[in-house]
Amino acid sequence: MTDGTPASHMALRDRKAFSLLGAYFRTVAEVSENDAPSNKAQSEFEDLIRKLAKAVLFDTANAPLEDFLANAVTRADQAARVLLDTNFASVEPTATALRAKIARIRCRDCRNGTICDGGSEDDQIVEAGGECISEIKAAFRGALDEADREYGRLPKMTVSLHTTGRNSPPGSVPGIGLAINGRTSYADEHPRRSSFVTLEVASAHMDALSLAALPYVMLHEVLCHAYQMSDGSGDRTSPVAYVDPLSEGMLDAVAVHLLETRAEKERDSRPEATEEAEIAQRIHLARKSTRNRPLFPQAPQVNLGATIFETIRTLYSRDSDLESAIRDAKRLAYDLNLHGWSIENRFKGFSRLRRGLEAKPRDPELLRLILEYRNTSVTAQEIVSHVTSY
Amino acid sequence: MGETVFIRDCDPKAVEQLIRKTLEEVQTGKYSEELKATGVSAPSNLVEGLKISQSGQGMSPNEWMEIITIFGPTVATVAKDIWTIIIVPKLKKAFREDSISTKDPNSNT
Secondary structure (H helix, E strand, C coil), rough: CCCCCCCCCCCHHHHHHHHHHHHHHHHHHHCCCCCCCCHHHHHHHHHHHHHHHHHHCCCCCCCHHHHHHHHHHHHHHHHHHHHHHHHHHHHHHHHHHHHHHHHCCCHHHHHCCCCCCCCHHCCCCHHCCCHHHHHHHHHHHHHHHHHHHHCCCCCEEEEEEEECCCCCCCCCCCCCCCCEEEEEEEEEEEEEEEEEEEEEEEEHHHHHHHHHHHHHHHHHHHHHHHCCCCCCCCCCCCCCCCCCCHHHHHHHHHHHHHHHHHHHHHCCCCCCHHHHHHHHHHHHHHCCCCCCCCCCCCCHHHHHHHHHHHHHHHHHCCCCCCCHHHHHHHHHHHHHHCCCCCCHHHHHHHHHHHCCCCCCCCCCHHHHHHHCCCCCCCCCCHHHHHHHCC | EEEEEEECCCCCCHHHHHHHHHHHHHHCCHHHHHHHCCCCCCCCCCCCCCCCEEECCCCCCCEEEEEECCCCCHHHHHHHHHHHHHHHHHHHHHHHHHHHEEECCCCCC
16 A cells, blocks of 8 residues: 555554544444443443543553553443443443454554554554554545546556544534544655545544544545546646645545445445445535535535536436436546646636536537547547636 | 744643654664655764753643754754654654644744
8 A cells, every 4th residue: 555655643542542432333333222221321331431532642651552442441341330330231231242342453463463562663563454443444445446446447556544643623524523534645756656645533532423434534535636637747736726626526426426325235234334325425515515604615616516516417317317327427527537637727627617517508519528528539638628728 | 943843732841852852763863764765864963952942831721832942053954854754743643633733823824
């Protein structure tokens, strides 16, 4: 996953907090209805777990992560028995299941017996194994696989995962309190291309919602940003002055669609996929809403890109079934995103695209190019040239 | 001849200790691989004349404070690179992203 640039991961303390809360929320989701605790008992137990997760962020001892997890669950169990008294019985199945879950995290399995100790080798150990952040790694791998399948013609390049800790939640999407946020940066040195996908994690604030949002956040970074502009000839730079409606809006709408399709397929085998798709849709709607207050800063451009995707999909569905229409609209989105056109040109070009497709009368040449793209007689380059010619 | 970092939600003494400790480690060659990759080599007198001080006193943990690190004049130029490549990432890892800033968070520019 790396090109020689070492991956950097959040500190041991943050991974301890993350793995404890992650294991807890996964356990809660998996406990059967019959074994589910009362709301009060669960709330008290969760408070205990959360206090232990917060406390470890100030720990300087750097004891092995698996020892921390075992001790934390024991302490939570003991404290809950005292606090809840006879009501502990309702939370006991959760506590037992949590203990079984964390017992499967064995630090020595990560990298030939070398265990993280807060020192300089930790990043390499996490990169080799990293069971403590397995949810994050699984979401990243899933996103890479999905992007590879969907784009179908990705260039040879490096996309690496990094994680970093935060004290406070990023607050990046108004109205949705997520403990995580993603960002992508580039380190191209012609002809080599490298994308760094960084997940920011406020470990102490992790909750079921943030855990469920991981697949979407990773898919957004990989599908929308990791490969963008990689067909171009120059080194890529992160946007500064303009927001890209194509990657932030159009591809984001595609990401949500992919998660919804996945949820439909995995409905029986992996029911949590439904929640993952629902949170993805919620975040996408919040990001593109131009009526919410406070407004998501990129809302106008997200809205523009998402609208273009819907408009093209609708246009295509007039001549074919919905599945083919979506397939071709996605293909166009991917081709446009791989194209090397600058963020500024994407910003201006998408505005022209919208005017050309929604105004009365529509731009006949643009319409022809969009429709004939489907039968491959028109390339994405021609569409880009048309919307950026002034 | 100084490097500045802005901090909040963390103990300024702990930040100072980490800066000093890391610079001493750089001087003894601990990060030579990382520095070599970017063409930088650590001088043997990196921590000579080193002074670390705080500026400003936050009224609450949420307010930003400034930590200023002054290097000896003969190492100031290479210290800038070492600061960027080694010190800042180490601080962000130890105290977390949102507690460390290399730009003045109170500035509008």
